[in-house]
Amino acid sequence: MRLCFLVEEHYRHDGMPLDVARQLTAWGHRxxxxxxxxxxxxISETVRAGSHDAWVLKTVSGGPGLTLLEAAAAVGLTTVNDVRSIRGVRDKALAAVIARTRGLPVPVTYAAARWERLAEIPAAEYPLVVKPADGSSGRAVRLVPTPDHLLALGPELEREGLLIAQPYVPNSGTDLKVYCVDGEFHATERCSPLHPGQAVRERQVPLAAEVARIAAQVGEVFGLDLYGVDVLLGPDGPVVVDVNDFPSFRQVPDAVARVAQAVLRLARSGTAVSAPAPALVGAYGQLGYDRDEFGAAI
Known part of the structure; x- marks a missing residue:
């Protein structure tokens, strides 16, 4: 099969998904x-029917990769995950609406294009967790204890675009990350970015039945095949605080091979055009070591 991996600069040296690309190459795929x-x-020549059997995206939320993935889907190519599903979780404000509407346990979510409007949130809702609606990898996530702290953060928040705010869920200071690979679930525990003083390194932990059920429901609601779910164990039970369409899969046993197999299965079951890929012409910029290691750079 011929596959195209869209990899943002943020993940240029990341093992996921580059190790997956190496594994697929070792198995004889392009x-x-x-x-x-x-x-x-x-772009009109790069993204066209028959160019690849499937396109895979590993990018930051606000990056240009999603546009390319949507272009591939628009001409009938298979994408991993489905591009509509990725869009649904990349916008955290949209994801919160979808999740609550479908009965997932997520906090009440406020959204504002101007940080000053967050000051209208009732004081009883504090402490708040404030983050960009297009954030990723824990970027710019802030714990705001009081309305006064919100005012002090104003200059920083002003640069973040659309913001969301949720009441803080009391927890032990660790996040539970549940990874889904080809219908199998794996749980890890790690230090929360809101509690940097904790000394918990990411490690595998048993997956409780209730958390597994919620994680499976996330996949069904958003239409995801490869994904991760951030869960907090609050006083009223598990709460979903984030969904990632192509996470790191850290601590998942044999993660590279598992993800590579999942990509192949999804590519084969999709709607990709099966005609031979046409030659791609033109020089499209310096793409680093990909030319020698994975095949022809495009």
Whole structure:
């Protein structure tokens, strides 16, 4: 099969998904790695029917990779995950609405394009967790204890675009991360970015039945196949605080092989055009070591 991996600069040296690309190459598949944030693209020629059997995205939320993935879907190519599902979780404000509407346990979520409007949130809702609606990898997540602290954060928040705020869920200071790979669930525990003083390194932990049920429901609600769910164990039970469409899969046994197999299965079961891939012409920028390691750079 011929696959295209869209890898943002933030993940240029990340084992996931580059190790997956290496594994697929070792299995005899053609893998082109495209860096959408550092390339000049003749996009109408690069993204066209028959170019690849499937496109896989590993990018930051606000990066250009999602546009390329949507372009691939628009011409009938298979994407991993489904591009509509990715869009649904990348926008955290949209994801909160979808999740609550479908009965998932998520906090009440406020959204504001101007940080000053967050000051209208009742004091009884504090402490708050405030973050960008397009954030990823824990970027700019802030614990705001009081309204006065919100005012002090104003200059920083002003640069973040659409913001969401949720009442803080009391917890032990650790996050539970549940990874789904091909219908199998794996749980890890790690230090919360809101509690950096905790000394808990990410480690595998048993997956409780209730958390497994919620994680499975997340996949069904958002239509995801490969994904991660951040869960807090609050006083009233598990609470979903984030969903990631292509996480790191850290601590998942044989993660590289498992994810590679899942990508192949999804590519084969999709709607990709099966005609031979046409030659791609033109110079599309410096793509680093991908040319030699994975196949022809595009």
């Amino acid at each position: 893998v082109d790695v495209l860096r959408p944030g550092d390339s000049l693209l003749a």
